[in-house]
Amino acid sequence: MKVKDYSCFGDFIKLEPKISFFKDIFLLIPAIWFLFRWRNLHQLFTGSLRNSITGFATIGLILFCLSNFVWNEPMIDFRPFKKGVNIKEQLANEKKAAADVEIIAWSLKNKNTGELKIVPNEEYMKNFSKYPKTDWSVVDQVKSKPAIPITKISDFEITDATNNSMTDLILDDNKNALVIISPKVKYTTKSEKVTVSDSIFVQDSIYFGKKKDSLRIDNRFSHLENKEIKKTIYTWDTEFLNRMKKDILPFIDSLKGDNVTYYAIIGGISEEALLDLKKTIGVEMPYFMADDILLKTIMRSNPGIMHLRAGTVINKWHYRQLPEIKEVKEHQFHYNSLKLY
Numbered sequence: 001m002k003v004k005d006y007s008c009f010g011d012f013i014k015l016e017p018k019i020s021f022f023k024d025i026f027l028l029i030p031a032i033w034f035l036f037r038w039r040n041l042h043q044l045f046t047g048s049l050r051n052s053i054t055g056f057a058t059i060g061l062i063l064f065c066l067s068n069f070v071w072n073e074p075m076i077d078f079r080p081f082k083k084g085v086n087i088k089e090q091l092a093n094e095k096k097a098a099a100d101v102e103i104i105a106w107s108l109k110n111k112n113t114g115e116l117k118i119v120p121n122e123e124y125m126k127n128f129s130k131y132p133k134t135d136w137s138v139v140d141q142v143k144s145k146p147a148i149p150i151t152k153i154s155d156f157e158i159t160d161a162t163n164n165s166m167t168d169l170i171l172d173d174n175k176n177a178l179v180i181i182s183p184k185v186k187y188t189t190k191s192e193k194v195t196v197s198d199s200i201f202v203q204d205s206i207y208f209g210k211k212k213d214s215l216r217i218d219n220r221f222s223h224l225e226n227k228e229i230k231k232t233i234y235t236w237d238t239e240f241l242n243r244m245k246k247d248i249l250p251f252i253d254s255l256k257g258d259n260v261t262y263y264a265i266i267g268g269i270s271e272e273a274l275l276d277l278k279k280t281i282g283v284e285m286p287y288f289m290a291d292d293i294l295l296k297t298i299m300r301s302n303p304g305i306m307h308l309r310a311g312t313v314i315n316k317w318h319y320r321q322l323p324e325i326k327e328v329k330e331h332q333f334h335y336n337s338l339k340l341y
Contacts, residue, residue: 012078069300071318071320072320073299073301073318079297080151080297081297081298082313083315085312086310087308087313088310089311090151091154091156091171094146097147102143104120104143105121106119106138106140107142108131108138109139110135110136111137112135118142155291158288158289158290160289163271170288173261175260176307176333177309178261179262179263179264179265179305180244180252180262180263180265180303181298181299181303181305181306182264182302183267183292183296185237186240187235187237187273187277188235190233191230192231192233193228193231194231196227196229197224198227201219202219202220202222204220232276234277234280236277240302243303244281248303252305254325255329259333262285263285263288264285265288267293267294267296268291268292269289274289275287301318304318
């Protein structure tokens with residue numbers, strides 16, 4: 001779990017941990033100087049003007065941050081799933097790059113002395129007997145860098161309620177796919193005892209044939225029997241359900257057609273909870289599951305809509321900023337082109 005890149009700018013500017021550390025040391029120098037010399041600095045503006053600039057800048061930055069999350073998707077998308085990316089091709093390329101890396105050295109630890117040692121792969125393979133498992137343990141493999149950077153796309157895995165992979169089915173879909181993305185749905189649960197009717201069957205052994213040497217077992221209904229079972233009762237977040245029913249579902253319903261598919265992908269949820277959510281929403285469509293961090297990487301809106309075609313991200317829409325139906329039909333659903341609008 002080594003940190004391979006670190007930056008307070010996220011995907012906008014990626015820095016290696018060493019570079020980020022040197023950057024902080026460099027910025028610490030003027031910070032210390034300002035700490036002791038601030039009284040001698042020349043002021044360009046009056047106190048009231050400085051306070052006004054600070055106040056307006058603070059309000060402006062807060063509004064800007066809210067517009068990139070609460071009211072809409074980020075103005076500029078630096079994440080791997082931005083518009084125009086072909087997830088299918090990138091996923092295949094990243095898997096190939098990860099498979100093609102070579103082991104260049106082994107990190108070993110002496111069980112007796114605690115000594116850590118880096119041994120080149122060629123030397124380790126030739127002198128394997130010098131590092132018996134009784135004395136040495138493998139801490140890590142030092143591998144070469146992949147040919148292309150590995151992104152969150154490598155974690156793109158979608159499953160259904162029975163844990164069957166739907167990834168290829170989704171990425172191979174040549175139709176316009178409207179994908180409802182929800183990284184996290186809030187809910188509470190409680191257990192209740194409920195009475196259910198259980199059908200009781202009995203087995204009848206029937207002999208047939210001239211000598212009655214053949215046997216057939218028939219199941220015959222006997223009676224209904226009531227029994228108590230524990231059932232999990234789910235209470236779903238009202239705000240999320242309202243967003244689905246008032247914004248997302250009417251938008252998708254207006255675009256239904258022969259060349260349009262639609263489904264929902266929910267993050268951080270169990271199979272049982274997914275089936276209950278489907279029943280609660282009351283709209284018949286496929287419901288799938290995925291890692292919540294993966295879905296949050298795809299889009300911040302909860303819920304939001306991603307338009308996919310043949311594995312390519314055509315567009316993404318915040319539930320507060322859904323486009324006009326006419327605009328989508330005329331431009332987004334152009335079947336003979338992947339041109340982005």
